[in-house]
Amino acid sequence: MRTFTAVLYREEDMYVAECSEVGTVSQGRTVEEAVANLKEATELYLEEFPLEDGRRPIITTFEVAEGARA
Template identity: 50%
Template sequence: MRQVILYRDEDGYWVVECPSLKGCVSQGKTKEEALSNIKEAITGYVAALEEDGLPIPEDNFETFLVVV
């Protein structure tokens, strides 16, 4: 299980990032497509780390809303 951040870009696509896995980013035309794509990206990312014998980073970050 991983936490992800989902937001809409200037072109109208949904972008989704997994902060605990640097560079693990995907997108989709809909939220559902973006979330499906990031699941696939996370699975591939973790598989590549395991294949290379590298440690899998823990999912440990906090989110906050800042009022400005």
């Protein structure tokens, strides 16, 4: 069993969930549904493209100027 990170954001009436460690993305009408769909997508992806042993991403934060547009 491995643990991954899910980043979620709301887009209109759906939640989008991303797993940056693997590069998978999914969505759902609720947070729980989006995460469940992301889990399934990630499991299917890893069946075809297993991660290298010991490969762990570096996750950090950074700042941008307040006037910057997203």
